[in-house]
Amino acid sequence: MSHVVTEPCVDCKFTDCVEVCPVNCFYEGPDRLLINFDECIDCTACVAVCPVEAIFAEGDVPEKWASYIELNKNGAPNHPNISAKKESLAKDKPECKSGARKP
Ligand code: SF4
Ligand code: F3S
Numbered sequence: 001m002s003h004v005v006t007e008p009c010v011d012c013k014f015t016d017c018v019e020v021c022p023v024n025c026f027y028e029g030p031d032r033l034l035i036n037f038d039e040c041i042d043c044t045a046c047v048a049v050c051p052v053e054a055i056f057a058e059g060d061v062p063e064k065w066a067s068y069i070e071l072n073k074n075g076a077p078n079h080p081n082i083s084a085k086k087e088s089l090a091k092d093k094p095e096c097k098s099g100a101r102k103p
Contacts, residue, residue, distance in 0.1 A: 008052035012096035062103035
């Protein structure tokens with residue numbers, strides 16, 4: 001299994017998650033992060049630190065965001081690794097408030 005970054009990350013990209021991942025398995029797209037399925041050890045540390053609750057265990061991904069499973073699986077290997085927090089894209093965006101994009 002793996003954990004999955006879903007829709008609430010898109011255009012917000014807070015990056016708190018990368019700092020707690022013990023195996024550095026986050027990869028960075030222009031507007032979102034992706035988790036590498038071959039590297040995630042399902043420790044769950046990232047779930048609680050995401051301000052917009054974008055991360056789910058693969059088996060718990062809400063149905064409407066199910067496509068993000070393949071997006072993470074196929075996309076992560078094509079992007080650079082990220083392990084240090086950086087400035088978020090969320091500045092003043094209403095869609096990046098906690099709970100703005102509910103499952
Ligand atoms: Fe990293 Fe753990 Fe989150 Fe997987 S569940 S991405 S290993 S912090
Ligand atoms: Fe995205 Fe949440 Fe990480 S918004 S970058 S999954 S902390």
